[in-house]
Amino acid sequence: MKDKIMSRLRKDERKNSILQTALKLIAEEGFDSVSMRLIAEKEGVSEVILYRHFRNKYKILQEIFMTYAPKIIQSFRELLDTVKVMVTDLNVSLPHLAKLYINRIKKYPYFMRLIMKESGKIPEYLSKADKKTSIESEEYSYHKILYEDLKIQEVSTNFFKRCQKEGNLRKDLQPKDCTRTLLSIFLPLIIHSPLFPSEEPLSESEFEEVIARQIKIVQYAFIPPKKLKKG
Amino acid sequence: MKDKIMSRLRKDERKNSILQTALKLIAEEGFDSVSMRLIAEKEGVSEVILYRHFRNKYKILQEIFMTYAPKIIQSFRELLDTVKVMVTDLNVSLPHLAKLYINRIKKYPYFMRLIMKESGKIPEYLSKADKKTSIESEEYSYHKILYEDLKIQEVSTNFFKRCQKEGNLRKDLQPKDCTRTLLSIFLPLIIHSPLFPSEEPLSESEFEEVIARQIKIVQYAFIPPKKLKKG
Structure with missing residues (x-):
């Protein structure tokens, strides 16, 4: 026994x-x-x-998705719910947001790289795993996980609209552009895209410092000068 | 005949x-x-x-590289020589720089996507084309083309150092971070990376507008408030 x-x-x-x-x-x-x-x-x-x-590598990919996708969806949904109730003072909310976001990516580094890298091809791969599979492969595409289902862009843009309404975002910026800027700056840092291939891998503490300095740059760009807290 | x-x-x-x-x-x-x-x-x-x-697809890739790589290297070298002598007033130089850069990427859209997408694997692929080939495949890697050879990061960072020396870049920003921000924001826009997969493809005029608005955001971030020209 x-x-x-x-x-x-x-x-x-x-x-x-x-x-x-x-x-x-x-x-x-x-x-x-x-x-x-x-x-x-x-x-x-x-x-x-x-x-x-x-039986084959499609089956392995399917199992990877059945293991990780629900966890990640749950984890990001929680993060986005936090954004919905976050204070609009970008002096405090941007560093907090970055921290929450990074913690999640760090928890699943390889899976995040996989979905970034394979992008639109995942549904096709998963459909080859099993015709009778219980998961709908389209549900597990990159789109679905990071964008459609979670509405990252929508939640972020609504947050910046609130910031603007309360005078915490420069009046002449478009909230949608702020989302674009934020994702552009932080995604490559977090998922180690080949944007800076010649750069040595950053240590944990260097990484935190780079993130902090990039947040300062974003704060200069977004926060009306009168509301900006130095430090 | x-x-x-x-x-x-x-x-x-x-x-x-x-x-x-x-x-x-x-x-x-x-x-x-x-x-x-x-x-x-x-x-x-x-x-x-x-x-x-x-004879095989490696040969095709080799021919693609022999055709495009020298043109792109030449074209970017010219751009970087321009940056070396550009005025440090970011109100005027950032829009000009973006225009020069975009014109180059637009001229070779598929080749740029290829080298972004395949990143480090290109030398390996090219080495399979022909052992006796006259091109050194390592010479044609993504690294070499965009970073090592052309020194994009070095040239850009030296430019921001000049800007800072002449009081045209906020004193408390690190020039290297400014390079990182600039490349992060503009590369995904230009090469259509999967950063915003749910977004409709932008028309030519929408694209120009998005670039212009992103430049404004970067200017807010980089230019000392006193030197910033509104408009």
Whole structure:
């Protein structure tokens, strides 16, 4: 009996370990570049063992999505609900917002890179996993996760509208442009896009400092001079 | 004789047309997702015809690089030489800089997307084209083209240092951070990265307007309030 339980645990652990290995590989190399052979090699198992757990790499991607997508959607929904009730003083709310956002991305770095990298192709990949699958693959596209479902742009733009109404955002800026600026500046920093490939990877503390300095730049751009708090 | 010349022209035209078709496909789908069969199909020729011009898709990529990389390097070198002698009044130089930069990207939209998308993988792909090739594939990596060789970041940061010295950049900003902000804001707009996938494609005039409004935001962030010209 004990042996049976242990053996089942080990099987689950192996499955989970394969998913982690595959996720990291796919996030770094791109889905099309990763083969079952490569996944087996990096995991340190034979291909036979790998195929015992997953019929093909589409199945692996499907399992990755079934594991991570609901967690991420939940986590970002919570963040966006916070934005809806956040104070409009950008001196305090921008640093707080950045912190909440970064914490979430850091929690799922490879999955976030995967959805940024593969963008529109994910529904097609997932549809190859199983015709009878219970998940609707369109539900798990990059669009759906980061934009349509969560309405990041809408929530952010509504927040900047509130800021403007209360005199905390320069009158001649368009709230939608502020959303664009904010996402443009912070997304590449957070997901390590190839914007600055020649740059050394930032240490944890350097990263926090760069974020802080970029927030200051955004505050100079957005906050009416009279409302700006120096420091 | 006449026939021979015409036939040779047609052959060159076909080769060039294949390169255009392949470049567009690779820029949109990614190199690994594009097969010789797909290129032939989109070009509207048989695979036999395609293989008469190119032995494999690595050869096609190599030819794309041999065609575009020198043009782009030349074009950006000229732009950066301009930055070196540009006035430090950001009220006038930022809009001018954006215009020069955008004109260049617009001239080579697919090639720019290709190098952004494939990033570090290009040297590996090119090395598969031909061991005896005269081009050093490392020379044509994304790094080399946009960063190391052209020193975009260095030139931009030196420009902001000049601005600061002449009192045209806020004293408490780091010139390097200004480069980061500028590239972050304008690159995704220009190369249509998936930052705002749910957004409708912008028309030519909308695009110019968005750029102009983003420049205003950057000016608010960078220019000391006393030096800022409204309008």
